Amino acid sequence: MQELRIEGVSKRYHHVAALTATTLTVAAGEFLTLLGPSGSGKTTLLSLIAGLIDSDSGRILLDGQDISGLPPYRRGLGMVFQNYALFPHMTVAENVAFGLQARRLPVAEVQQKTQLALDMVRLGAFAHRLPKELSGGQQQRVALARALAYQPAIVLMDEPLGALDRNLREEMKFEIARLHRELGTSVIYVTHDQEEALVLSDRICLMNQARVEQIDTAQALYFKPQTRFAAEFLGESNLFPCQVQKADGADAHVVAVDALGIRMPYPEPVPGSENTLLMLRPESIEVGTATARLPEGVLAVQAQIRSCQFLGAMTRLMVRVGETDIRVLQRTTSLNDLHQFTPGARVQLWMDPGRCHVVKA
């Protein structure tokens, strides 16, 4: 098991930064996802780790050894390419055996490990077909088997599910999770699909504009984003400009949101007192009913419903408080719930300070 450490690695193309100096560590056996919009530098970072492109600065350390000067074939990593890059002139078995043969293993061992890898992805019966004779999902499995056959400590995956249709993607997602669990390999996985990132990752490295925005677990990234970009990229969020004031007590603050006309206590550390935003997820806001009592500590704000979309289990509301539009996601439990959401109706929004979060603008 090996730890991968990236120290101040950067890459420029002419005058465009493909990756600004980046530092991060991937623990042995960890599943780290590089998530971000296209052009955010995630594939650049992956290619730098693989050695497919040379970095302008920084070091890449594998178990303390600097590998940044090594060509890709000496780094001992595995990689699953976007659209797989299977060798079209080799059969499935030959593709999978390629990495083993490059390591000059004895013929018997090559055969045995090839078989093992093929069984692992349940393609034993297809060993003698050419890639073009396989379906997209099967090609995907071959690519996985080829990268895993020689048991690399780290496997890089570049949008491996991008070319598959939705159902297959679902299935392969669990397949990849299972392989990671069973083999204990570290995986660095590039995707722009949030759901894939949430399901698979131990940690997510959120990237934006050629730099790392935030590295955290999926839960932390969702509930405690540090920046506006993080708050908006993962899930939906309402963001309101706010002022943070120091209150009595060690870490206690008061957050004032002028747009909503509310002030609330905020017990956690804040990212700074200037240029801050209050984040409230649509599902964290409740629409108060006339009969229920306002729970203690929860703030109530008067609002007017502008539109209402019935989505089945949930109902999406657009409500307005003063001059500010707010998105609200409400569970639909009965037909009566829907009646009170007619556009124009006046309602009370309940906001729990415990569910609010302050981010950098």
Added chain:
Amino acid sequence: MKIALAPLMRNAGVAPLLVFLAIAFFVPVAMVLSLAVWSPVDGFSLASLQRILVTPIYSTTLLRTLEISLWTTVMCLLGGFPIALLINRLRGAARTSLYLLVLLPLWTSFLVKSFAWLVLLGKNGAVNALITALTGEPAASSLLFNLNAVLIGMVHGLMPFAVLTILPVLDAIDPRLTPAAASLGARPAEGFMRVLLPLAMPGVAAAGLIVFVTSVGFFIVPALLGGPRQTMVANVIIEMVLDLLNWPLASAAALLMFAVVAGLFALYIHGFGIESLVGRARVQAPTGAVRAPSPRRMAWRRWCWMAWDRVAEPLTRMPVVPALLRHGRGVAGLALVLFLALPALFLVPVSFTVSGIIDWPPQFFSWRWYAALDTPAWRSAAWRSLTVACATGVLSLAMAYPAAVWLVRKAQRSRVPVLVLMMAPMIVPRIIIAIGLFYLFARLGLIGSWFGLVLGHTVIALPFVLVTMIAVVQAYDERLDQAAAVCGAGTLLRLRRVTLPLLAPGALSAFLFAFVTSLDELTIALFVTGGLSSTLPKQMWDEALLRVSPTLAAASTIIFLLMSGTVVLAQAIRQRRGPQPRTQ
């Protein structure tokens, strides 16, 4: 009635081309080849074949032809592959300009290219001048009229074909396969030997085939740059037909040449399929259901691989291979510029010399050799060449377009055999087509006629035009036409506003290639023109046999500029406006 007409209508597009090829290609070639074993007087007889094979002067010529062709092929592949690889790896302006550097010598007339070597390798030529300047000693003798000169001329003439046949195959290889091999731990030499080279093999084999087949029928370079000991079969055939009127012997030589070529072609088709010869304009097989491979094919594949690995493995361990891979680009680029592109340019200064012979450095400055071209013979030849070239372009385009549409959109099972038939003129050595047409036209009274020349040149140009048009039709997205129809555009409006504007650039570049092919053509012209009805290349050839003077340099310079202009124009049209191939 309707039912009977339907299949006729569906296949109407391919009919004109096939009928034309039957009349102007298959019948004359078959006729002339049959003369080798059959004559109206003696009936069936193997005597001519036997005479060719046992008479030492003929059999050594045959063997020498094969030997020169083989060496030419080997050197064209060894030199052409790195150049193709270099262009394949480049992007943008660098790629375009290097591509042009290959395209220009490709379309430079073989005559012009051979004249250039006369200037370079002659007793008073540029190479000797350079040697003298470096060593201080006067050069001993001419470097011409020997095997080396012939090989240099042939490799120079044919290497562009090798490059342009290999390049599309390299371009079609997924560029991530090499990094993928490296990510799996394969050293560059290993990745090259086990991934890139096997995948490029169809292109390399096709290039080898085309170069070999062209060399076997070559006569210009051996006649101009070689001595008596470099006479090749085509030279002998020309002599037999034009001077000795010995048809049975000429046909026997042609038949042997044809047998070698046909055998190689059959081998190639068996190994790689016809489609790889069409290069980028691949006519895609319908991607059907997933099918299991046959055990026999599997066994064959495994055997090939094992054999290849045996060879490749020690090669990858040779210390020279990584160095080659590392410095290959620079060497290839330098070779490309120095060897392929530069020689023809030496003719330009020579055409302005005052001196009466071709020597180096030229003594400036005089227009006299251009003035010498202003005679009725040269003028009528130029006029004839231009009109024939235009007519050839129009005629071949008119037949190739419907055929391409048929091949891409309508053909089903008959696609591959029809494609083989249509590409056949590219494979049969030109000299055989030429004597076939000579034989046929003599009976029809077409010798010396403008029309006969157009027919002959169209046969030669058709495969090139067809390949281009297949690519054009393939790149044309039929849904654009449907979209226009949905918007309410009628047939004419769609044709005028959508179909034609999209097809026109490709069609124009196909036309220009036919134009250049015809303008450059000597073999057919050698037989089909007669008396005063010469073409430019024929006029130059006659002049060259008579006396090598700077007139030829002047004529070459004009032709070179004309052709280069056309090629650059065609390429510019293709790149700027042509429909982009759809990404898969």
